[in-house]
Amino acid sequence: MSARTVRIAAGQGFWGDWPEAPVRQVRGGPIDYLMMDYLAEVTMSIMQKQKSRDPRAGYARDFVPLMERILPDLVERGIKVTSNAGGVNPRGCAEAVLEAARRCGLQGKVKVGLVSGDDILDRLDELIERGHPLNDMETGRPLSDIRDRVLSANAYLGMAPIVQALEGGADVVVTGRVTDTGLTLGPIFHEFGWSPDDWDRVAAGTVAGHIIECGAQASGGNLLRGWRAVKGMANPGFPIVEAAADGSFVITKHPGTGGVVSVPSVTEQLVYEMGDPRSYITPDGIADFTSIRLRQAGRDRVRVSGIRGGPRTPLLKVSIAYFYGYKAVGTLVYAWPEAYDKARAADKVLRQRLADLGLRFEQILTEFVGVDATHGRLSGRPHPDIPEVQLRIGVRAREREPVERFTREIAPLVLTGPPSVTGFAGGRPAVEEVVAYWPALIDRREIEPGVRVEILEA
Amino acid sequence: MTRLQLRYLAHARSGDKGNTANVGLIALEPKYYPLLVREVTRARVARHFKGMVSAVERFELPNLNALNFLLHDALDGGGTISLKTDAQGKVYSTALLRMEIPVPAALARRLRPARAR
Numbered sequence: 001m002s003a004r005t006v007r008i009a010a011g012q013g014f015w016g017d018w019p020e021a022p023v024r025q026v027r028g029g030p031i032d033y034l035m036m037d038y039l040a041e042v043t044m045s046i047m048q049k050q051k052s053r054d055p056r057a058g059y060a061r062d063f064v065p066l067m068e069r070i071l072p073d074l075v076e077r078g079i080k081v082t083s084n085a086g087g088v089n090p091r092g093c094a095e096a097v098l099e100a101a102r103r104c105g106l107q108g109k110v111k112v113g114l115v116s117g118d119d120i121l122d123r124l125d126e127l128i129e130r131g132h133p134l135n136d137m138e139t140g141r142p143l144s145d146i147r148d149r150v151l152s153a154n155a156y157l158g159m160a161p162i163v164q165a166l167e168g169g170a171d172v173v174v175t176g177r178v179t180d181t182g183l184t185l186g187p188i189f190h191e192f193g194w195s196p197d198d199w200d201r202v203a204a205g206t207v208a209g210h211i212i213e214c215g216a217q218a219s220g221g222n223l224l225r226g227w228r229a230v231k232g233m234a235n236p237g238f239p240i241v242e243a244a245a246d247g248s249f250v251i252t253k254h255p256g257t258g259g260v261v262s263v264p265s266v267t268e269q270l271v272y273e274m275g276d277p278r279s280y281i282t283p284d285g286i287a288d289f290t291s292i293r294l295r296q297a298g299r300d301r302v303r304v305s306g307i308r309g310g311p312r313t314p315l316l317k318v319s320i321a322y323f324y325g326y327k328a329v330g331t332l333v334y335a336w337p338e339a340y341d342k343a344r345a346a347d348k349v350l351r352q353r354l355a356d357l358g359l360r361f362e363q364i365l366t367e368f369v370g371v372d373a374t375h376g377r378l379s380g381r382p383h384p385d386i387p388e389v390q391l392r393i394g395v396r397a398r399e400r401e402p403v404e405r406f407t408r409e410i411a412p413l414v415l416t417g418p419p420s421v422t423g424f425a426g427g428r429p430a431v432e433e434v435v436a437y438w439p440a441l442i443d444r445r446e447i448e449p450g451v452r453v454e455i456l457e458a
Numbered sequence: 459m460t461r462l463q464l465r466y467l468a469h470a471r472s473g474d475k476g477n478t479a480n481v482g483l484i485a486l487e488p489k490y491y492p493l494l495v496r497e498v499t500r501a502r503v504a505r506h507f508k509g510m511v512s513a514v515e516r517f518e519l520p521n522l523n524a525l526n527f528l529l530h531d532a533l534d535g536g537g538t539i540s541l542k543t544d545a546q547g548k549v550y551s552t553a554l555l556r557m558e559i560p561v562p563a564a565l566a567r568r569l570r571p572a573r574a575r
Contacts, residue, residue, distance in 0.1 A: 042538055138476045224551065225469035225486070264469065264484070267522050271482020273473035274526050277517050290519050306521075324539060365534065365541040373543040375553040376510050394541030437537050439476065 005250075006191040008033040008184055008208070008241045013215025015043055015060050021215060021238045022066060026073050028254035031240060033187040034074070036083035037180040037213050038063065044177060045321030045435040047087035048121075048152035058089030059096075067172065068100040074171065075109050081172040082162055082183040088152055090116050094174045094456055101458035110458040113165025115175035117451035118154045120318065120442075127446065134318060134440040143440065149322040151435060155447040156317045158283030159205075160196065162186025168455040177319060181209030181282050188243045202285035203309025204247045207292060210280070211251055211269050211304070212239040218251065218269035219300075220259025225268070232258020237300070248305035250297060261300040279310075283317070283444070286310040316447050320438035325362065326403040328431050329394040330410035331369075333423030336387045342418040343368055343391040349417050350393060353409055359402040367392045390423065396434065403431050461558040466569040468494060470551035477536035478528055479511075479547030481554045485523040494525055497559035503527055506557045527554070 009031040011022030015038040025034055038060040051058030063085035074081065086093040094114040101110040120127065124147065128134065134143035143150070154177035163186050165173045173186070185205035188194075194201045211218050218239040220230040237257025242250040253261050270289060274280070277289035286309055293306035334342040347366045354364070367373040369390035371382045382389070395406045407428045414421050464470075464483070467490045472481040483498060485491040495518060504514040512531035519526060533547055534540040544550070 138478075222471070224471065225484075267484050267524065268469065268471040268482070270522060271480070271484065271519075271524055271526055272471050273475060274480050274482055274517075275475060275528065277519050277526055290521055292521055294522070327541060329541065363534075363541060367543055369543065374549045375556065378506075378510075378553050378556050392543065396539070396541055434538050436539050437476070 005242045005244050006033070006188055007031045008035050008187050008212070008243065010035050010037075010212035010215050010238050010240070012036045012038060013213065013217060014038070014040055017215050018236075019062070019066070023070055024235070024254070024257070025238055025240070026070050026077070026079060028257065031079055032191070034079055034081045035183045035187075035212065036063065036081065036085060037183055038083065038085045039087065039177060039180070041319060041437045042321050042435055044088055044152045044154050044319060047089070048321070051089055056089075056092050059087040059093035060085040063093065064096045064100050067097050068104060071101055071104045071106055071110065075106055080166065080170070080187070082186055083173065084175045084178045084180070084183060086115070086174045086176045088119060088154070088176060090114055090174050090176045097172055097174060098456055098458045107458055110172065111170050112456045112458070113168060113170025113173040114454045114456055115157070115161040115165060115173065115178065115451070117447070118157050118175070118177040120155055120447070121150070121153045124150060124153055127442070132442055132446065134320065134442065137439045137441060143320065143438065146322045146438065149324075151321045151323055153318060153320045155442060156283055156319060157447075157451060158182045159185035159189055161451050161453050163190045164453045165455065166190040168453065170455055179282050180213035181206045182284065184209030184212060184241060185284055192243075192245055196284065197311070199285050199309040199311055200307060201247045202312075203287035204249065204307040205243070206280065206282050206284065206287040206309070207270075207289070207304065207307050208241045208243060208249050211266055212241055214269060214272065215239070216259060217272065218266055219253050219261050220265055223260070223265050223268060225264040230260055234258065247307070248303065251302045251304060253300055261302055263294045263296055263302055266294055266302045266304070281313060283312065285312045314444055315441040316444045318440040318442050320440060321435050322438055324434040324436040325396060325398040326400045326431055327394060327396040327434050328403050328407050328429045329392060330407065330429040331390055331392045331423065332410065332413060332421050333388055333390045334418065335420040335422065336385065339386050339389040339420070340368060340371055340382050342420060343389040345418045346391055346413050346421070347393060350409060350413060354406065357405065359405055361395045361397045361402055363396045365394045400431060407431060459560045460563045460566045462561045462566040462569065463555065464498065464557050464559065465555040467561075468555065470555055472547050472549065472551035474533055474536060474547040477533050478530050479532040479550045481527045481529065481550050483525045483527065483554060488523050491520065491523040493559070493561060497561075498525060498557070502559070503554065503557070506554070507532070
């Protein structure tokens with residue numbers, strides 16, 4: 001067995017994660033790949049909205065200045081990047097990266113692999129017509145119910161186009177809706193030349209991808225067990241996969257960084273967003289999380305082995321975002337004494353005013369921060385001398401008008417309601433558009449022939 | 459036997475999938491895992507979260523000394539629709555750790571911090 005390993009470093013757990021992380025992953029020690037996951041469930045719709053205003057937009061814009069900052073290091077060290085920063089405009093993103101490379105004086109030294117074909121927004125009517133109802137996986141409703149409100153629709157692609165781009169010599173792979181796990185699987189399968197139907201290895205790479213896809217959440221961030229003992233979180237080490245040719249791997253982080261890589265830290269990440277552990281489904285295969293073996297193999301090193309998997313399904317998941325309505329959340333803070341009673345009285349007054357105005361909402365939700373906002377009734381009754389309570393009241397409606405009117409009813413409570421109230425400096429709450437998520441399934445044969453991989457040169 | 463909060467026996471992390479929250483409950487020591495399997499039943503968790511969730515599913519991961527719970531309709535619509543502070547179920551984890559289960563008195567004495575005894 002070869003002792004060769006491939007090191008894949010997580011640089012971003014979500015769009016908006018710590019900007020320094022990818023830079024430190026690249027400069028803090030040896031890695032082969034930098035994996036950057038940008039896409040959450042409704043991110044695509046935000047990007048679609050940006051693209052409708054500016055056809056050059058529609059991707060994770062901050063990816064480009066980041067690339068400009070680290071491209072010289074990447075080229076010097078031979079590190080490659082896999083990222084779904086392309087959002088709904090991977091071509092625009094890829095071209096912006098090429099321009100950044102030119103600005104760095106790296107003409108002829110950077111190849112960008114562009115993956116497209118996940119976007120099926122323009123094909124929805126055709127697909128529905130041809131008998132793909134794209135039912136909501138949670139509710140079973142057919143997409144035709146909300147067809148006219150759809151903002152974006154993208155199939156989740158797996159590792160195949162990433163492997164193809166790397167085989168084509170890409171240094172930076174830019175994709176649209178590729179699964180977060182695919183961004184890790186791609187480099188591993190490319191490097192070891194494994195067959196995509198080696199289901200145990202697919203499962204192993206999937207688990208590796210799942211462990212690092214949320215960044216530092218696997219290496220001490222948000223770690224509940226022994227959280228006080230987690231040191232150095234001003235400079236958290238983001239996780240790194242060291243994949244071996246036998247399908248096992250080690251999770252670690254760069255030396256000299258904070259945080260911790262331990263069996264508990266990895267276990268907490270493994271169970272994050274888990275469904276049926278025997279059947280973790282991705283476009284590339286099915287991983288059985290009950291087969292995972294973890295062992296501490298040195299300081300900040302956890303060996304992961306034993307993973308079994310099963311064949312991929314004939315279906316791909318489709319992420320659809322649609323316009324739902326409007327919401328707003330207003331807050332006020334009530335001080336001791338009798339803070340909770342004052343906040344409750346204010347809530348009553350506000351609700352009466354909303355009713356008197358004849359405003360109709362789909363939902364009005366009141367939470368008392370400091371009392372019940374996180375654990376609901378499980379929190380029990382608050383201490384009678386509670387020093388302060390934040391009243392947090394949210395409304396949602398299909399129409400904008402009642403939500404807009406609601407936002408003008410918060411500040412007046414300061415002079416027209418219960419006493420000892422403060423914390424309204426933010427002024428009127430903002431009216432937010434609600435874009436909702438509609439997960440569906442589709443036959444992969446409808447999608448895969450349309451997936452394109454292009455290699456572009458700076 | 460006496461009652462002990464799960465926080466002294468387990469740690470946890472939670473997340474979301476649509477309107478469902480999941481809580482992974484992990485034994486602090488492998489030897490506590492059988493106790494969790496026996497006492498933290500689907501029905502007890504459903505009772506614990508009564509009024510907050512519509513249905514509960516439980517899965518076992520003996521390899522990780524962990525149980526995974528799916529809490530359906532826990533997020534008031536979930537994702538972007540939900541008005542809740544915890545729209546993504548991030549702290550359902552510690553809400554489960556509030557639950558008490560029956561344990562041998564000697565074990566409870568050993569695990570409970572002195573001030574809570």
